[in-house]
Amino acid sequence: MKKIIVLVLGFIFLVNAAELFAAEKPRIGVLRFTNITRAYWWSSTTAAELQGMLINELASTKAFQILERKELGSVLSEQQLGESGLVDSSTKSKLGKIKGAKYLVASTVSAFEESTANSGSGLNYRGFSFGGEQKKAYLAIDLKVIDAKTGEIVDSRTIEANTTSGSMKVSGHSGLVPMLSGGLSKQEKTPVGKAIRGCIIEITDYLECSLASAKDDECHQKYSAKETRRKEKTKSSIQLDE
Numbered sequence: 001m002k003k004i005i006v007l008v009l010g011f012i013f014l015v016n017a018a019e020l021f022a023a024e025k026p027r028i029g030v031l032r033f034t035n036i037t038r039a040y041w042w043s044s045t046t047a048a049e050l051q052g053m054l055i056n057e058l059a060s061t062k063a064f065q066i067l068e069r070k071e072l073g074s075v076l077s078e079q080q081l082g083e084s085g086l087v088d089s090s091t092k093s094k095l096g097k098i099k100g101a102k103y104l105v106a107s108t109v110s111a112f113e114e115s116t117a118n119s120g121s122g123l124n125y126r127g128f129s130f131g132g133e134q135k136k137a138y139l140a141i142d143l144k145v146i147d148a149k150t151g152e153i154v155d156s157r158t159i160e161a162n163t164t165s166g167s168m169k170v171s172g173h174s175g176l177v178p179m180l181s182g183g184l185s186k187q188e189k190t191p192v193g194k195a196i197r198g199c200i201i202e203i204t205d206y207l208e209c210s211l212a213s214a215k216d217d218e219c220h221q222k223y224s225a226k227e228t229r230r231k232e233k234t235k236s237s238i239q240l241d242e
Helices: 002-024 046-060 078-084 089-095 182-187 191-212 217-236
Strands: 027-030 103-118 123-125 128-130 133-147 153-164
Touching (some): 027 046, 046 182, 046 191, 103 191, 153 191, 153 217, 182 191, 191 217
Antiparallel strands (some): 103 133, 123 128, 133 153
């Protein structure tokens, strides 16, 4: 009899422990990406493709409970929320209908630049030039974390990626390079594609640190230092009139 009681209590303990572990994982919803640039690679399907990439990377961390996209689509206007970063009273009431969601993640492509320069490493033979051109891409994504109950922005950050042709080895939590699908697949081996994947991985790493690693001071210090360097670099590139 005692053995049976012990087994039952042990089973109850394991069930409660599993539920507690699951409850500790932040329940988040990932909104479709928005775009305020004139990036030529942006199409009618890009917003959902980037959303899917980010969901896959976040899921591979095992650190979150992620709402399915259909749970978000019928509740609020993702584009309005993502582009403005503001939530009015009518939207707040809709947010409350998302059962169990703690945070919403909104991402906006805010800057994109691409250039081609002569790298000086080409081959010259009898007056003919081969190669030597290097393509570069710069991408910035404004990230916002929104409290699903209050509609308040509880965290924001700009994620940047600079890539060149032939550079940057990208791998995510899954150990695989995040795949580009749909219209984005055309950029698979280009600096643009590498910049997109780099930003997706950086967003994933940051959200895991910010939302799921509350006691990890080392990771918070790392991202705080990154943000300080980014802001200082931005300031140094802008000349202000005194």
